[in-house]
Amino acid sequence: MSKFKLSFASQRDKLILKFFKDGKQYRAKSTGIPFKSMEDADKSESLALILSRYETAFKQAIYDYEITGVEPDLVVAPLEKPAPEIPSPLEFFTKEKCKIFADYLDASTKWSDLTNGFISDFVTEVNSDDYTHNTIKAYLHSVRKGLKSAARHGYLFPSTEYSKLLSHEAGTTTSIFLDMKEIAMLEKLRCEDELEEAVRVTFLKACYSGCRYSDVHKLKLASIIEVGYHALDGTVEMVKSISYVSQKTNTHTNVPLKSSLIPLLEMSVITPSNGQMNRIIPELCLRAGITAPAEVFKCGKLFTGEKWEFVRSHTARKSFATNLYVMGCSVRDISKYVGHKDEATTLKTYICCGAIYNKSFINGFFG
Numbered sequence: 001m002s003k004f005k006l007s008f009a010s011q012r013d014k015l016i017l018k019f020f021k022d023g024k025q026y027r028a029k030s031t032g033i034p035f036k037s038m039e040d041a042d043k044s045e046s047l048a049l050i051l052s053r054y055e056t057a058f059k060q061a062i063y064d065y066e067i068t069g070v071e072p073d074l075v076v077a078p079l080e081k082p083a084p085e086i087p088s089p090l091e092f093f094t095k096e097k098c099k100i101f102a103d104y105l106d107a108s109t110k111w112s113d114l115t116n117g118f119i120s121d122f123v124t125e126v127n128s129d130d131y132t133h134n135t136i137k138a139y140l141h142s143v144r145k146g147l148k149s150a151a152r153h154g155y156l157f158p159s160t161e162y163s164k165l166l167s168h169e170a171g172t173t174t175s176i177f178l179d180m181k182e183i184a185m186l187e188k189l190r191c192e193d194e195l196e197e198a199v200r201v202t203f204l205k206a207c208y209s210g211c212r213y214s215d216v217h218k219l220k221l222a223s224i225i226e227v228g229y230h231a232l233d234g235t236v237e238m239v240k241s242i243s244y245v246s247q248k249t250n251t252h253t254n255v256p257l258k259s260s261l262i263p264l265l266e267m268s269v270i271t272p273s274n275g276q277m278n279r280i281i282p283e284l285c286l287r288a289g290i291t292a293p294a295e296v297f298k299c300g301k302l303f304t305g306e307k308w309e310f311v312r313s314h315t316a317r318k319s320f321a322t323n324l325y326v327m328g329c330s331v332r333d334i335s336k337y338v339g340h341k342d343e344a345t346t347l348k349t350y351i352c353c354g355a356i357y358n359k360s361f362i363n364g365f366f367g
Helices: 038-042 045-052 055-068 089-095 116-128 133-152 180-188 194-209 261-266 274-288 313-326 331-337 343-349 359-366
Strands: 003-008 015-020 025-030 224-230 236-245 252-256 293-298 301-306
Touching: 089 133, 116 133, 116 293, 116 313, 180 194, 180 274, 180 313, 194 261, 194 274, 194 313, 224 252, 252 331, 274 313, 313 331, 331 343
Parallel strands: none
Antiparallel strands: 003 015, 015 025, 224 236, 236 252, 293 301
16 A cells, blocks of 8 residues: 655644545644544544645645655645734724723724824814813823734834823813804705715704714604793793703703704614714815814814814714804803703813803993
8 A cells, every 4th residue: 555644844733644545545643632543533623623724735745646656755834824814993992991992983994094183083072071080081091002002913003193192181172163054054965875964964963952972863753852941030931852861971961952953853864983973074064165264272283274174073062062152042051951060061171162242241341
C-alpha cells in the first residue's frame, strides 16, 4: 500500500498526517493532542475540526500524488486566519459601556466620521442638556477613555484633539437658534427621500414642543389632552396641550399645543438616529435657505459661517425656548415646558439671544 506524509506547520497545531492512496483515506497522529490509539484519534471531534481546516490542501496533495506518482514530503503553511473584523464605533462604545456616546452614534457612523468637529458637536450637545457639572465631567471622561482604548486597538479616526475637546474645561459656550420665519422655511421644504423627511419632521416636532430627541418620538395625537392653566385674572382656562413623560428625567410635562404640530403628529415617519439627525439637518437647512451669518463659541474657539452649518438636533429644543422668550414668555414657564428643574439651566443653556428690546420699557425707563 503506497503512502506518504505531509507536515503542517502551525503555531497552535503540530500535525503529522499520513495519506493512504486506496480509498483516499488518511490517518493522523498529533504531537499536540495525545491519543492512546489511532481509533481514539479518529473519534476526536477536536482533531477533526483542526483537520477540516486543511481539507483543500489534503485533496490537492492526493490529486498531485495520483498524477505524478511522486510522494510529497513538504511543509504546508496553515491557512491564514481572516483579519479580525473591526467593530463600528457604535458596536465598540456599546461594548465599552459608554452609553452617552453610543446613544449619540448610529449604525452608519464610521471611524472616519469621528473628526474634531464631530467630537466638538457631541461636547456641545452634552453641555446643552441639564446635567450637573460632575455628571458632564464623568460622561466626557468616559468618552475620552473609550477613544484612547480604540486608538490602542488600532482603530483609526481623524480627531487629533479629542483629548482636549473632552477635557470639560470651564468656558463660555454660545449656540444658535432658528427663528419662526426660518422654521417656517424648513416646514415648506420638500425632501428627497424617506430619511430626510423623517429628520425634517422630527426636528420640527421638537421646535414646536420643546421635547428632547429621546422624547420627541413618543408624541402622538393621543398625547394631546386638555390642561388647566391659571390666567392672570386668577381664572383657570382649559388649553389643549401635548403631554409626555421625559425618558431622561422621568418627569411629566405639559406644553400648550401649537397648531402647526398637529399635522406633524399625523404623519408616520421612521425614527432617525441622533447621528443621522446631526448629519442631515444642516443640509436640509441649507436647501431651505437658512443662510444668515452666524457665529458660535464652543470648546474655547470662535466659529463663524452661515447659520445652517451650526444647526444640530439640539438646536430645535433651543429654538423652542428662545422663540418663547422673544415672544415674552417668562423663563419660569419656559423652564417648565422644557422639563428643567431650575430656571438657571434654561437661561444659561437654552436662551440663545441677548436682552430683548422692549421699546415701551426702554423709553419709559431710560428715556
